[in-house]
Amino acid sequence: MSEANSTARLELVYPIEQVTQPIIYHLVSDYRLIPNVRRARIDAHTGGVMVLDVIGSKEDISKAVHYLTEHGITVTEIGSVESWDI
DSSP: OOOOEEEEEEEEEEOGGGTTSOHHHHHHHTTOOEEEEEEEEEETTTEEEEEEEEEEEHHHHHHHHHHHHHTTOEEEEOOOGGGSOO
């Protein structure tokens, strides 16, 4: 039985060392998440910040957050998607 999908809005703060890495690719291919980039500012000289919604099982989201933090990316859940007016 598969777990129902959840959506999380995450803020990712990138160190300079991770700016050139295919982070979104890994979220899709390794953790089966569907990302929706809401905002991003990535710079090879200063690092970056990205806000994205991710859709997937709670377990896959949790594993992906663990992967990100292991690679030096600070992850903050910034509220439920439903609470944001678009």
